[in-house]
Amino acid sequence: MTSPAHVAIIMDGNGRWAKARGLPRVAGHRAGVEALRKTVRAAPQLGISYLTVYAFSSENWSRPKSEVSDLMGLLKLFIRRDLAELHQNGVRVRVVGDKASLQTDIRGLLEEAETLTANNDALTLVIAFNYGGRDEIVRTAQKLALAAVRGEISIDSISTESFAASLDTAGIPDPELVIRTSGELRLSNFLLWQAAYSELVFLPCYWPDFSQDHLADALRDFAGRERRFGGLAPREAAS
Numbered sequence: 001m002t003s004p005a006h007v008a009i010i011m012d013g014n015g016r017w018a019k020a021r022g023l024p025r026v027a028g029h030r031a032g033v034e035a036l037r038k039t040v041r042a043a044p045q046l047g048i049s050y051l052t053v054y055a056f057s058s059e060n061w062s063r064p065k066s067e068v069s070d071l072m073g074l075l076k077l078f079i080r081r082d083l084a085e086l087h088q089n090g091v092r093v094r095v096v097g098d099k100a101s102l103q104t105d106i107r108g109l110l111e112e113a114e115t116l117t118a119n120n121d122a123l124t125l126v127i128a129f130n131y132g133g134r135d136e137i138v139r140t141a142q143k144l145a146l147a148a149v150r151g152e153i154s155i156d157s158i159s160t161e162s163f164a165a166s167l168d169t170a171g172i173p174d175p176e177l178v179i180r181t182s183g184e185l186r187l188s189n190f191l192l193w194q195a196a197y198s199e200l201v202f203l204p205c206y207w208p209d210f211s212q213d214h215l216a217d218a219l220r221d222f223a224g225r226e227r228r229f230g231g232l233a234p235r236e237a238a239s
Contacts, residue, residue: 002047002223003046003047003048003219003222003223004048004175004176004177004199004219004222005047005048005049005050005173005176006048006049006050006051006052006172006173006174006175006176006177007043007048007050007051007052007175007176007177007178007179007215007218007219008051008052008053008054008126008175008177008178008179008190008191008194008195008198009039009051009052009053009054009178009179009180009181010054010178010179010180010181010187010188010190011032011035011036011053011054011055011181011207011210012180012181012182012184012188012206012207013028013181013182013183013205013206013207013208014028014029014031014032014206014207014208015028015029016028016182016206017031017032017206017207017208017209018031020206025067025070026067026070026074028206028208029070029071029074030074031208032207032208033074033077033078034208035207035208035209035210035211036053036078037082038211038212039051039053039210039212039215040086040091040123040125041089042212042215043123043215044122044123046212046215046216046219048123049123049124050123050124050126050172050173050175051123051124051125051126052096052125052126052127052128052172052175052191053125053126053127053128054128054131054188054190055075055127055128055129055131056071056075056097056128056129056130056131057128057130057131057132057188057189057190058097058098058130058131058132058135058189059132059189072103072106075106075109075129076105076106076109079109079110079112079113080109083112083113083116083117086113086117086125087116087117087120089122089123090120090121090122090123091117091120091122091123091124091125092117092118092119092120092121092122092123092124092125093113093114093116093117093124093125093127094114094124094125094126094127094172095110095111095113095114095126095127095129096126096127096128096129096131096136096168096169097128097129097130097131097132097136097168098130098131098132098135098139099111099130101130102129102130110127110129124172126169126172128190128191131168131190132189133187133189133190133191133192133193134189134192136167136168136192136193137167137192137193139168140163140166140167140168143166144158144162144163144166163193164193164194167193167194169191169194174194174195174196174197174198175191175194175195175198176198176199176222176227177198177199177200177201177218177219177222178190178191178195178198178199178200178201179201179202179203179215179218180200180201180202180203181203181204181205181206181207181210181214182203182204182205182206182207183202183203183204184202185202187200197227199222199225199227201218201221201222203218
């Protein structure tokens with residue numbers, strides 16, 4: 001079975017997992033962090049080179065302040081507790097999203113993780129934090145427009161390739177597979193440009209219950225699909 005080089009995951013269902021157990025939402029987020037740890041460890045064993053996770057969206061700021069505070073605390077704990085292990089295991093950390101508007105301490109931790117692990121190559125863990133697909137596209141358009149106004153580039157030089165090279169994910173291949181847990185059937189503003197031709201797998205389990213077996217099942221589902229990228233399948237083209 002050939003695994004996709006890049007798998008992206010919308011880690012959904014922490015709150016519902018906790019509610020079903022009569023626990024506070026933060027307990028679901030803590031369990032979700034543990035599921036992330038297991039998934040990061042499993043990914044290289046399954047042939048995955050890039051793993052992108054939707055950690056915190058630009059829309060998540062609208063959640064109750066107490067929950068946002070809990071999520072920030074868990075991010076800090078994850079980086080402080082897990083960064084050494086990630087580095088030791090050859091994991092490179094990349095962060096995508098609007099970093100400029102983050103609190104100084106959060107931005108500093110994310111930058112530290114990126115700098116420390118920059119030369120690792122066993123797995124690239126892409127953390128989408130304060131991220132929204134539409135926001136990323138708008139920020140990229142603004143950046144290219146400003147460069148054109150300054151005379152640094154010509155308008156005619158802007159292409160799909162140059163636009164992609166200016167996104168937060170520059171240098172990262174598009175995900176072949178996007179997985180979403182919790183049974184919801186939507187992308188929720190995640191990698192809208194990059195996922196244009198991704199295969200999508202929606203799983204009914206909540207994220208804290210996600211295991212290596214779920215990941216392996218999704219990879220098997222992917223392996224059975226025929227990717228066309230808008231063209232015809234070989235047998236159709238030949239007929």
